[in-house]
Every structure is written in structure tokens, then in C-alpha cells.
């Protein structure tokens with residue numbers, strides 16, 4: 001139920017869908033030729049246009065949704081790589097190396113789970129929420145989703161359709177809680193509406209993850225982070241994405257771990273972040 005691991009492959013795969021989901025983001029549907037089992041939330045792909053219009057190196061994107069051999073990615077347009085992907089049309093090919101990374105191990109059904117997402121950091125949580133709903137965990141699963149403005153709560157309806165209870169936060173108060181997602185998490189924990197004994201899973205931009213890590217440490221929360229570290233190759237060769245590990249922590253004596261190979265999901269207790 002927690003999703004299978006499959007050996008990674010590099011293929012040129014066809015774009016079969018493309019949908020705008022915010023002022024600077026879109027959903028990209030790609031058909032791979034193999035029929036895939038349900039994969040772990042948090043695994044990722046390296047993507048680049050197959051027509052050579054993008055940079056040499058692909059860029060990493062979490063698997064957002066999966067239906068058999070059709071994969072969906074949620075992509076925020078940032079710079080050269082994502083702009084090149086944004087220019088592609090249905091029928092064109094992307095070079096895809098997939099699946100990569102460890103992904104989240106979906107928590108035991110009795111364990112409450114709180115997902116904390118900022119912006120495109122929501123990407124691993126549609127599949128996580130769907131796994132939990134399939135396990136019958138509607139009562140002890142929550143998705144907290146924050147963004148600067150309501151129109152940057154990318155594909156909020158698609159994420160809500162997974163069925164987990166959702167709470168929204170926006171910096172400008174245009175939807176849900178007025179403030180950032182960590183302030184909302186704090187308010188929910190203080191009021192007792194969310195349980196402190198949950199597993200807290202976070203993904204988002206670096207600032208949000210640092211804020212979350214500080215908060216989770218102070219509060220003694222059991223937390224996991226999916227890191228969005230810069231990456232070159234995505235599979236452990238180029239050494240571009242190291243994260244410092246805790247000595248004698250769960251990762252043993254390694255001082256540095258490659259985010260792409262050992263992560264991108266880490267227990268907060270295992271890294272110095």
C-alpha cells in the first residue's frame with residue numbers, strides 16, 4: 001500500500017496533457033510506455049525537452065499524480081529549464097529519468113499524518129493523501145497548504161479531490177488562514193485541533209522548510225522533510241546536492257548524504273538542516 005519501488009529508466013516520453021494551474025505554474029501529463037505500479041509519494045523525475053531547447057541537465061520534479069502509465073507533474077516556472085518545459089506542446093517529447101529518490105513511506109493507518117506544503121511543495125502530497133484515503137484514514141490525515149496568494153494554491157481542487165481534509169493559508173489572507181502555513185500549523189496545534197503525536201511531513205521552498213524544521217525541533221514533533229535541493233544528475237553521480245547529516249543519527253556515520261540518492265525525504269532527526 002505504501003507504493004512500490006521500480007528501477008529508474010531514461011526515456012523520451014510523449015506529452016499527453018497540459019493544464020495551466022496558476023499565474024506561473026502548469027500541470028504536465030506524460031505517457032511512459034511501461035505500465036507502472038502505484039509509486040511512493042515523493043519520488044521524482046529529471047525532466048527536459050527532448051528537442052534540445054532546454055539546458056543540458058534535466059530538472060527535478062516530484063511525481064504529482066499517476067494513473068497507470070500516465071504521470072502528472074506540477075511545474076512552477078522559475079528559470080531556463082522550466083521555461084523550456086513550459087514552451088512544449090501536447091504531442092512533443094520530454095526526456096524523463098524516472099523514478100528517482102526514496103519517497104515517503106506512508107505511515108501506518110493508526111498513526112495520524114499532517115502534511116505541510118508551501119507552493120509547489122504540495123506536489124508529493126496528492127499521492128500521499130490518496131494512499132491514506134485508500135487505507136481508510138479520513139479521520140487522521142490532514143493536508144495544510146499555504147501560498148502567498150489564493151491563485152498560487154496550485155491545483156487546490158485537484159489536491160482536495162484526493163479526499164483528505166485540507167486547511168489553506170495565504171500570506172495576504174485571500175483564502176483560508178491569514179498568515180503562513182507554519183503559523184497555521186501552530187494555531188491548529190495550540191487549539192488541539194491537530195494531534196501532536198502525528199507524523200508531520202513537509203515540502204516546499206527552502207525558507208519554508210527551514211522555518212518548519214526550527215518549529216518542529218522546538219515542539220519536539222516527529223517530522224520528515226522532502227528537500228528541494230539544487231541537483232545536477234538526480235542519481236548520485238555529480239555530488240551537487242549534499243545535505244549534512246547528524247553524526248550517529250539514523251543515517252549512521254555518513255557526514256553528508258546526496259539528496260537525490262538517499263533522499264529527497266529525510267527524517268528531521270537525521271539531518272542538520
Ligand SMILES: Cc1cc2nc3c(=O)[nH]c(=O)nc-3n(C[C@H](O)[C@H](O)[C@H](O)COP(=O)(O)OP(=O)(O)OC[C@H]3O[C@@H](n4cnc5c(N)ncnc54)[C@H](O)[C@@H]3O)c2cc1C
Nearest residue numbers: 059060061062074075076078079080081082120123228229
Ligand atoms: C526532489 C525535488 C523535487 C522537486 N519538485 C518540484 C515540483 O514538483 N514542482 C516544481 O515546480 N519544482 C520542483 N522542484 C524544484 C525545481 O526542480 C526547480 O524549480 C527547477 O530546477 C528550476 O529550474 P530552472 O531551470 O527553471 O531554474 P534555474 O534557471 O536553474 O533557476 C532560476 C531561479 O530559481 C532558483 N532556483 C532554481 N532551483 C531552485 C531550487 N531547487 N531551490 C531554490 N531556488 C531554486 C535559482 O536560484 C534562480 O534564481 C523540485 C526540486 C527537487 C530537488
